[in-house]
Amino acid sequence: MSVYEDLVFRITGIFLQHGCEAMTMSDLARHCGMTRRGLYHHFSSKDEAFRETIRLGNERTRHESLREGERLIAEGAGLLDVVTGVLDVRYGETRRTLATSPFAQEVNDYAFRICRPVMFEAARLFQADFVTLLAGMLAERGVDLKAEMKVESLVQLLCDGARGTNQSFHVATPENIRDRYREMSKAILFGTVADR
Numbered sequence: 001m002s003v004y005e006d007l008v009f010r011i012t013g014i015f016l017q018h019g020c021e022a023m024t025m026s027d028l029a030r031h032c033g034m035t036r037r038g039l040y041h042h043f044s045s046k047d048e049a050f051r052e053t054i055r056l057g058n059e060r061t062r063h064e065s066l067r068e069g070e071r072l073i074a075e076g077a078g079l080l081d082v083v084t085g086v087l088d089v090r091y092g093e094t095r096r097t098l099a100t101s102p103f104a105q106e107v108n109d110y111a112f113r114i115c116r117p118v119m120f121e122a123a124r125l126f127q128a129d130f131v132t133l134l135a136g137m138l139a140e141r142g143v144d145l146k147a148e149m150k151v152e153s154l155v156q157l158l159c160d161g162a163r164g165t166n167q168s169f170h171v172a173t174p175e176n177i178r179d180r181y182r183e184m185s186k187a188i189l190f191g192t193v194a195d196r
Contacts, residue, residue, distance in 0.1 A: 005056060007032065007042060012053040019103035020050055020110045047114050054115040057094065058122035062129065065090035069133045073140075080189060082137060083158060084182040090126060091162045092181065096174040123159065130155045157188050 001009075014031045015023065025046055029039040043049040069086040077085070098104045111119070135151045138144070145154065161184040165172060172180040 004042065008049075008052050008056045011049050012057060015050060015053060015107055016097070016101040016103065019106050020046070021106055025049075050110065051115050051118050054111055055118045055122070058119070058126075061090050061093050062122065062126045064093070065126070066129050066133060069130075069137075073133075073137050079137070079143070080182065080186055083134075083185045083189065084178065086130060086133070087158065087162045087181045087185065088178045091166055092177045095166050095172070095177055099174045127152075127155050127159055130159070154188070158185055161185070161188055 010032055011028065014028060018027070018031065023046055025039060025043075026036050028046060028049060029036040032039060039049075043052065065086045065088075068089045069082055072082045072085045098108060101107060131151050134155060138151070145151065162181055165177070165180050165184055
């Protein structure tokens with residue numbers, strides 16, 4: 001990890017521990033153990049520093065989730081297990097980390113308020129990679145989707161479902177979020193209505 005990445009991940013922890021609304025650049029610099037000038041060398045504002053925590057965090061979970069998917073595929077895991085594993089690393093790791101913060105709601109709201117373009121780009125990149133991963137797995141195993149379903153549409157539904165699981169009124173606990181992703185993915189992949 002580079003010095004810059006280390007700084008960004010320290011800042012992530014600071015926002016989780018102390019919140020972001022009342023945080024100033026002076027506070028952030030003090031918590032980082034550096035001067036305000038030193039912090040301004042890297043970021044022009046608190047919002048820029050926060051956006052960078054979101055960007056780098058998304059980049060990290062994107063790469064780790066795809067590695068998890070590749071590992072599961074190599075081990076011969078089934079489609080549901082691969083999808084669940086990928087979604088759990090991509091979205092669940094963030095939810096579990098956020099759940100440890102006394103400022104979870106504030107940090108979440110702040111992210112949606114000032115980081116939408118960063119989050120949209122992260123979603124676009126992840127979904128494109130997830131399409132490639134799933135399409136390769138399906139082709140390798142000779143599995144076909146129904147004629148009306150494309151891999152891109154399937155991935156969109158799965159990602160929308162995972163994001164919806166994270167933002168639902170009945171928020172999954174850190175201990176059961178993986179199970180919630182699994183049930184949601186199972187419903188999308190295999191349906192829930194029995195034929196008569």
